[in-house]
Amino acid sequence: MRGEQELGISNSKNESPGEWYAEVVKKAEIADYSPVGGFIIVRPRGISLWESIRFHLDSWFRETGVENAYFPVLIPEKYLEREKEIIAGFDPEVAWVTHGGEEELGERLAVRPTSESIIAPFMARWVRSHRDLPLRLNQWCSVVRWEATETKPFFRTKEFLWQEGHTAHKNRDDAWAETIQRLDQYERLYREILAIPVLKGRKPEHDKFPGAETTSTVEALMPDGKSVQGGTSHYLGTTFSKAFEIGYVDENEENQLVHTTSWGLSWRAIGALIMTHSDDQGLVLPPAIAPEQIVIVPIWKGDKREEVMEYAREIQKALSEFRVQLDDRDEKNPGFKFNEWELKGVPIRIEIGPKEVENRTITLVHRPDGERHLIEIEGVEDAMRSHLEKIYEKLYQRAFDSLQENIHEVSNEVELVDKLTSQGGYAKTPWCGEEGCEETVKEKIAASIVMIPSEMEGKVQKGDLCSVCGSDAKEIVYFAKKY
Amino acid sequence: MRGEQELGISNSKNESPGEWYAEVVKKAEIADYSPVGGFIIVRPRGISLWESIRFHLDSWFRETGVENAYFPVLIPEKYLEREKEIIAGFDPEVAWVTHGGEEELGERLAVRPTSESIIAPFMARWVRSHRDLPLRLNQWCSVVRWEATETKPFFRTKEFLWQEGHTAHKNRDDAWAETIQRLDQYERLYREILAIPVLKGRKPEHDKFPGAETTSTVEALMPDGKSVQGGTSHYLGTTFSKAFEIGYVDENEENQLVHTTSWGLSWRAIGALIMTHSDDQGLVLPPAIAPEQIVIVPIWKGDKREEVMEYAREIQKALSEFRVQLDDRDEKNPGFKFNEWELKGVPIRIEIGPKEVENRTITLVHRPDGERHLIEIEGVEDAMRSHLEKIYEKLYQRAFDSLQENIHEVSNEVELVDKLTSQGGYAKTPWCGEEGCEETVKEKIAASIVMIPSEMEGKVQKGDLCSVCGSDAKEIVYFAKKY
Numbered sequence: 009m010r011g012e013q014e015l016g017i018s019n020s021k022n023e024s025p026g027e028w029y030a031e032v033v034k035k036a037e038i039a040d041y042s043p044v045g046g047f048i049i050v051r052p053r054g055i056s057l058w059e060s061i062r063f064h065l066d067s068w069f070r071e072t073g074v075e076n077a078y079f080p081v082l083i084p085e086k087y088l089e090r091e092k093e094i095i096a097g098f099d100p101e102v103a104w105v106t107h108g109g110e111e112e113l114g115e116r117l118a119v120r121p122t123s124e125s126i127i128a129p130f131m132a133r134w135v136r137s138h139r140d141l142p143l144r145l146n147q148w149c150s151v152v153r154w155e156a157t158e159t160k161p162f163f164r165t166k167e168f169l170w171q172e173g174h175t176a177h178k179n180r181d182d183a184w185a186e187t188i189q190r191l192d193q194y195e196r197l198y199r200e201i202l203a204i205p206v207l208k209g210r211k212p213e214h215d216k217f218p219g220a221e222t223t224s225t226v227e228a229l230m231p232d233g234k235s236v237q238g239g240t241s242h243y244l245g246t247t248f249s250k251a252f253e254i255g256y257v258d259e260n261e262e263n264q265l266v267h268t269t270s271w272g273l274s275w276r277a278i279g280a281l282i283m284t285h286s287d288d289q290g291l292v293l294p295p296a297i298a299p300e301q302i303v304i305v306p307i308w309k310g311d312k313r314e315e316v317m318e319y320a321r322e323i324q325k326a327l328s329e330f331r332v333q334l335d336d337r338d339e340k341n342p343g344f345k346f347n348e349w350e351l352k353g354v355p356i357r358i359e360i361g362p363k364e365v366e367n368r369t370i371t372l373v374h375r376p377d378g379e380r381h382l383i384e385i386e387g388v389e390d391a392m393r394s395h396l397e398k399i400y401e402k403l404y405q406r407a408f409d410s411l412q413e414n415i416h417e418v419s420n421e422v423e424l425v426d427k428l429t430s431q432g433g434y435a436k437t438p439w440c441g442e443e444g445c446e447e448t449v450k451e452k453i454a455a456s457i458v459m460i461p462s463e464m465e466g467k468v469q470k471g472d473l474c475s476v477c478g479s480d481a482k483e484i485v486y487f488a489k490k491y
Numbered sequence: 492m493r494g495e496q497e498l499g500i501s502n503s504k505n506e507s508p509g510e511w512y513a514e515v516v517k518k519a520e521i522a523d524y525s526p527v528g529g530f531i532i533v534r535p536r537g538i539s540l541w542e543s544i545r546f547h548l549d550s551w552f553r554e555t556g557v558e559n560a561y562f563p564v565l566i567p568e569k570y571l572e573r574e575k576e577i578i579a580g581f582d583p584e585v586a587w588v589t590h591g592g593e594e595e596l597g598e599r600l601a602v603r604p605t606s607e608s609i610i611a612p613f614m615a616r617w618v619r620s621h622r623d624l625p626l627r628l629n630q631w632c633s634v635v636r637w638e639a640t641e642t643k644p645f646f647r648t649k650e651f652l653w654q655e656g657h658t659a660h661k662n663r664d665d666a667w668a669e670t671i672q673r674l675d676q677y678e679r680l681y682r683e684i685l686a687i688p689v690l691k692g693r694k695p696e697h698d699k700f701p702g703a704e705t706t707s708t709v710e711a712l713m714p715d716g717k718s719v720q721g722g723t724s725h726y727l728g729t730t731f732s733k734a735f736e737i738g739y740v741d742e743n744e745e746n747q748l749v750h751t752t753s754w755g756l757s758w759r760a761i762g763a764l765i766m767t768h769s770d771d772q773g774l775v776l777p778p779a780i781a782p783e784q785i786v787i788v789p790i791w792k793g794d795k796r797e798e799v800m801e802y803a804r805e806i807q808k809a810l811s812e813f814r815v816q817l818d819d820r821d822e823k824n825p826g827f828k829f830n831e832w833e834l835k836g837v838p839i840r841i842e843i844g845p846k847e848v849e850n851r852t853i854t855l856v857h858r859p860d861g862e863r864h865l866i867e868i869e870g871v872e873d874a875m876r877s878h879l880e881k882i883y884e885k886l887y888q889r890a891f892d893s894l895q896e897n898i899h900e901v902s903n904e905v906e907l908v909d910k911l912t913s914q915g916g917y918a919k920t921p922w923c924g925e926e927g928c929e930e931t932v933k934e935k936i937a938a939s940i941v942m943i944p945s946e947m948e949g950k951v952q953k954g955d956l957c958s959v960c961g962s963d964a965k966e967i968v969y970f971a972k973k974y
Contacts, residue, residue: 040613042563043570044600049613052558052628059559075535076542080525081564081602081633081650082586087526101592103565105602108637108649109584117527119564119588119602130523130532139822145535149633150564154591166591167564339622 015347017290025232029283030161036291036352038282039161046159046166050275053352056299057278058169062148064201064296065171065273068193074144074173081149082117083126091125094251097218101154103166119152124219124270127174128252135176135266138258142182143266146173162279163236163491170274176254176266180245183267187243190271191224194239197273202281203294203403204228205411206238207434207486209459209466214443217270221245227459227486229411230283233432235458235488238280241271276491285376285403291353292376294403295396302332302392303354307342307361319365323358326388330396350375355399356392374399376406415486420475421449424487428455434488436466438481440474448476449487459486498830500773508715512643512766519774519835521765522644529642529649533758536835539782540761541652545631547684547779548654548756551676557627557656564632565600566609574608577734580701584637586649602635607702607753610657611735618659618749621741625665626749629656645762646719646974653757659737659749663728666750670726673754674707677722680756685764686777686886687711688894689721690917690969692942692949697926700753704728710942710969712894713766716915718941718971721763724754759974768859768886774836775859777886778879785815785875786837790825790844802848806841809871813879833858838882839875857882859889898969903958904932907970911938917971919949921964923957931959932970942969 019028038054206226285292414433466484502511521537689709703725897916949967
């Protein structure tokens with residue numbers, strides 16, 4: 009029992025969500041802390057989550073005309089300076105390389121914080137004619153930003169893995185359609201693969217990506233009541249094409265500027281995944297992303313080992329279309345195995361004992377809630393498919409209900425402050441459009457406008473008044489505390 | 492014709508291989524030069540080659556027990572210092588990060604040149620018992636070494652993409668088997684995917700990876716007569732486990748040190764691929780790695796467009812199991828298209844004109860040598876499979892013949908110098924084992940011992956004398972000029 013104790017999670021998700029999260033990440037062997045603050049080591053179970061995210065997104069990107077490329081990890085200071093001069097508000101904290109070997113460099117090089125400043129000049133070279141458009145590039149890489157202080161794996165790290173897409177189009181309409189298409193793909197990733205419903209919308213003017221005309225975002229609600237920005241897609245208009253002279257000759261032989269977009273999703277999605285579904289027993293993973301979807305635990309005493317193991321192997325073979333693991337370790341007892349695989353988040357556990365062998369059945373347990381079924385071996389594949397689907401639906405539904413319950417429509421500041429303080433989640437409210445009104449709320453409870461929904465979902469009505477200052481509202485917005 | 496002129500390669504592979512290589516890389520849209528010397532931009536056609544290499548190697552690694560992980564891009568100086576103190580000869584030239592944002596760091600951080608120094612301490616944490624072994628980790632990442640002066644895309648760059656594998660085993664036998672298994676996988680990659688035969692062997696003592704007991708290598712012969720080190724796999728013995736205290740408790744409850752390996756293959760493989768097969772018309776790619784395996788070029792005049800296009804689409808559909816591209820651009824003529832797809836290295840071109848439509852045939856042309864066939868549409872898939880196979884065999888056979896013709900058995904220094912100066916390739920010769928004898932050759936003609944074959948393939952005979960000093964030979968070795 010001592011071993012099991014050590015294996016288990018000692019913090020409670022409800023009572024100390026920060027410690028609980030750190031413990032799950034470590035004990036489920038997702039990640040470790042690097043000796044340098046702000047950096048983490050991602051272990052195989054963690055990287056397999058990222059590879060799955062990459063696999064799905066990358067295939068959707070490809071189907072919709074995106075090509076991968078690779079731009080250097082080090083960017084000359086003058087490139088970033090150029091971007092800073094042109095793009096109001098762009099001033100990232102970066103890691104500076106000043107020496108190569110023994111030698112001091114003539115110009116400092118930044119470890120890439122994002123790659124607009126190096127990609128834009130090359131777009132300018134590659135785009136000549138309308139036939140070169142759209143140009144859609146993406147890269148999977150790591151970036152470093154010297155910002156995070158306290159390390160929280162996947163949420164707050166100085167280095168993170170991400171993808172950054174950069175595209176150029178003939179006109180506003182095409183670029184806008186691109187912006188929304190990528191946002192929709194992020195929403196799809198959260199919904200289909202991570203079983204997390206998100207809110208889609210845009211950031212207020214003062215919180216846009218520097219240089220963007222519109223920053224669109226997917227926001228996910230965490231169980232502690234805070235909102236996570238799950239991915240952003242920016243319509244950059246002609247800001248970058250003016251600055252970097254990215255032009256083309258159109259069908260009528262006229263010179264035009266391209267309209268650009270950029271969009272990125274980072275390993276923060278892994279953080280949101282763990283935070284959303286996991287519990288006091290450890291990790292809970294949706295079937296689409298779980299490294300193992302099914303684990304088979306044979307249970308035997310005395311001389312039954314061989315027949316139980318043989319049957320277990322038969323089941324394993326029958327389920328070869330799934331990611332299935334047979335835990336055949338003799339040195340561990342079933343109780344230990346149950347705990348370990350629960351900790352690691354395997355969606356379905358199959359228990360096989362002498363009874364199951366005799367009746368040609370299996371006992372099947374859902375990870376999220378312990379729901380048990382005794383089923384016939386006949387048609388086990390179909391059964392498994394439907395149980396995995398059910399588990400997905402459970403997870404998604406629970407997250408969806410939680411999101412719905414935590415969108416609070418409020419009409420004045422007292423309500424707004426009260427709801428976000430006592431219950432967390434989102435306060436949906438009319439807003440006058442002045443940053444000052446957001447500042448008021450921010451100073452009081454550290455909540456800000458995380459998202460403005462599209463008009464369809466939150467159209468301001470005649471007579472709506474800003475919940476903070478009481479003047480005429482311009483928009484319906486979502487306030488929340490955020491990560 | 493002017494456009495075609497610009498599109499074409501103006502340098503000759505035979506006469507100016509360096510300029511020819513640079514021109515092919517640029518015009519086939521594989522890579523561009525970054526503003527910082529030693530760094531390159533890899534364009535989509537280049538990255539797709541790397542992704543294919545990654546896909547194949549990664550799946551073979553997985554099948555043989557390797558798991559991916561991710562370690563930080565920045566490594567504290569004291570970690571590298573520790574490795575330098577312990578490992579004789581380890582002193583990489585690195586890029587140093589000295590500032591984070593505005594602040595000077597307390598300790599310099601290196602942009603990773605290789606990750607032994609950060610992975611080993613974590614292996615020490617994760618390995619406790621014999622049950623934790625073998626531990627096999629790999630990461631796909633970029634590394635920076637401040638060494639290259641003149642940039643040559645994929646061959647000489649300060650930053651390169653690679654994979655680095657790091658494993659720990661119970662004993663010498665297991666670790667040695669691992670070392671050879673990875674070398675064999677590199678050989679397989681070159682043979683099956685890149686259509687390049689390689690020589691397998693080990694480096695001489697004085698040219699091993701610092702800390703390695705054995706450095707094994709795959710060497711590929713380039714058409715200019717030089718040898719490229721295509722990938723290395725190191726048996727590290729207990730050097731790292733002693734230094735970083737990576738121990739385990741064995742089956743008898745005794746403390747033991749693990750034996751480790753590391754192995755890496757970089758984007759240099761792309762350089763070798765381009766250099767080996769391509770010609771004065773541009774890129775030549777083996778079918779397994781070509782982004783497009785087949786291009787269909789419709790040829791029509793006057794009112795034939797519709798029927799030719801319809802037939803072309805029918806063929807495209809019939810070939811959907813391949814990576815097939817229909818070049819339906821109306822604004823380009825067939826001659827232009829032929830040149831462009833030759834430049835880009837598509838293995839098979841299908842020409843479709845009114846004659847082909849009428850007879851329900853296709854004309855098929857092999858990229859490497861222009862071999863033409865007129866074939867029936869009946870069974871076109873099988874035909875295509877066999878033609879792609881034939882093209883692979885042609886490429887492999889040509890490279891194989893060139894390798895065989897350029898291994899020169901020599902028995903004295905005059906012959907050695909003469910062969911390598913006049914013909915290039917490898918001089919296979921007995922060697923006494925003294926570094927001084929290699930130095931003599933190096934000073935004269937800049938050739939060195941690139942590889943010592945396994946005993947089977949180059950066993951030293953009684954009476955064999957070192958070709959340089961004339962004393963008793965210890966080994967048969969391969970001298971060559973190298974990249």
